[in-house]
Ligand code: SF4
């Protein structure tokens with residue numbers, strides 16, 4: 001596999017700006033969607049003979065229906081402020097991975113066909129004709145953008161390359177040039193209800209196994225209810241939480257918090273997926289179709305609240321778009337925001353004092369927190385501005401004695417992407433993923449050297465999967481990445497929980 | 513004769529500038545922003561967004577966070593430009609407003625800081641590999657144009673004075689649709705010609721960043737998507 005011949009970039013902190021390596025990543029390209037995958041989403045199965053006309057018509061449509069698209073394509077002054085802000089550029093040195101250069105791949109075509117300067121003086125403004133080569137270049141480089149929005153933080157006009165990438169992918173989809181990974185997954189959600197294609201039966205069995213596991217561990221029966229009508233809370237969580245490590249430990253954490261809080265909750269087998277890859281391919285229709293499953297599940301089950309599990313882009317769609325896509329939510333309890341994040345719920349319980357927490361259970365861990373892009377730069381949490389930074393950290397500090405932040409210019413709104421977001425979490429892009437992760441890994445090494453940090457927590461299913469794959473290449477164990485609610489789970493002492501943990505507590509106090 | 517040529521030029525340039533900008537701003541305003549995409553953390557209130565915008569346009573906050581050199585040169589250039597523009601109001605008003613009198617000395621010397629800023633930006637465009645890579649001929653031409661305007665203007669102020677009284681009466685005349693005469697000073701001709709060119713390319717070039725910044729959804733939207741429902745007309749149609 002491509003992964004084996006990846007040369008792992010050795011960077012150092014503070015991150016250096018690489019020398020330009022033209023064409024370094026020109027061969028990186030994800031697998032194409034088959035015609036069956038395309039059909040499930042309502043896209044043509046292969047590149048259509050009149051693809052060029054269709055692509056141009058789509059650009060025109062986007063310019064007329066999406067303000068961001070036109071303003072961003074017009075407003076860039078080529079100041080260069082964003083050029084060193086993309087983790088893929090820092091990791092690869094390929095100039096087309098500089099955010100402005102990535103936008104220019106599409107801007108050059110927009111200018112040529114839709115602006116005065118580009119129509120009459122193309123050479124002056126770098127406008128170019130749309131050709132097959134251009135289309136292939138789009139396919140390659142718009143799949144080297146994790147839509148993390150880091151560039152938009154630093155642009156004087158807030159130009160968000162993620163918006164341009166999404167638009168480009170949508171243009172490619174409507175002419176029949178889709179990406180396999182995203183489109184196959186979206187099809188599974190439409191047909192079955194989650195990214196994995198996990199059927200209701202399998203899901204039920206998994207949840208029952210987990211219940212047994214918790215009972216074995218703690219002696220307390222903690223439920224993970226499925227499709228329970230009349231429950232108060234619908235939990236919508238990424239399907240990775242049902243089977244992957246460390247995600248599953250997070251799910252156990254949510255269950256324990258709900259149990260201790262005495263909350264009545266349920267998972268839905270119909271909307272058994274928080275993720276919404278419709279975002280990544282810029283398809284409003286597909287994103288809406290996925291989101292509407294949640295609405296239907298909430299209505300069918302008669303819940304009063306909706307809470308989302310740990311997933312980055314899902315939280316963006318939930319927090320910023322859910323009301324637009326699938327609202328109004330007037331049938332839910334107006335006393336709670338719709339939707340809520342599991343961290344909001346847990347932090348609230350911690351503040352109320354409902355949870356019995358033994359921090360020493362996490363004493364073997366020196367922890368840092370990775371802000372996931374879509375949570376950090378595209379959503380919020382709690383009532384205060386910046387709650388998405390404070391609340392997860394507050395939780396971690398409440399359940400863990402040793403917490404250290406990575407350097408300030410690599411966290412919060414300046415966080416560095418894990419390298420696998422935005423629909424790039426697929427094996428054939430492993431080389432790109434490793435290189436894209438290198439800036440984050442470099443910042444992590446910094447706190448490892450300074451404070452002996454051993455683990456990193458995250459609230460995003462993609463981040464967790466990506467890190468467990470790439471961290472070993474940077475000298476960390478694959479289980480150095482943790483779910484935030486895994487740490488919560490470790491520290492919660494359930495009411496009636498028996499012996500095991502008490503011993504640990506004693507041990508811990510003896511060594512102290 | 514000269515007066516007539518420049519009068520036509522300036523009427524045309526003003527028309528292109530105003531018409532172009534109004535059409536663009538109207539277009540931007542009319543295009544729906546279907547989803548809430550403020551770059552987080554974003555203000556929760558309109559007042560908060562107003563202050564975010566003020567910080568962006570007055571201090572270039574994001575640029576400051578991003579790159580101190582580009583900020584230094586870019587901010588110096590823009591602020592100097594404002595001072596210079598303000599100073600130029602004296603050629604279009606009679607009597608001259610009090611605050612314009614106050615600005616006069618600053619506006620005069622701002623010509624130099626303006627050139628300094630432009631020179632810095634231009635140097636970076638040539639010397640820094642990354643910025644050279646993203647530059648098109650038009651980016652250099654734009655700097656050349658601004659530089660030409662600044663140099664020719666400063667020449668008339670500090671080297672070879674032009675008959676400024678005549679220029680002012682020409683301008684005041686233009687504003688009342690009376691075409692007078694201009695002193696036949698080559699520096700003045702160059703200066704005015706370049707300014708007219710700048711006005712005309714404004715609405716068809718990257719100078720659209722000026723209106724654009726106010727319409728940028730990542731900067732001008734309030735973070736209130738959980739409190740208030742936002743639906744664009746075209747996406748509402750998809751809903752049924
Ligand atoms: S959105 Fe992120 S990945 Fe895409 S160009 Fe900007 S910084 Fe790079």
Ligand code: SF4
Pocket residue numbers: 075076077078079080081082083099100154155156157158159
């Ligand atoms: S920071 Fe913004 S304006 Fe400057 S080059 Fe990048 S996208 Fe263009």
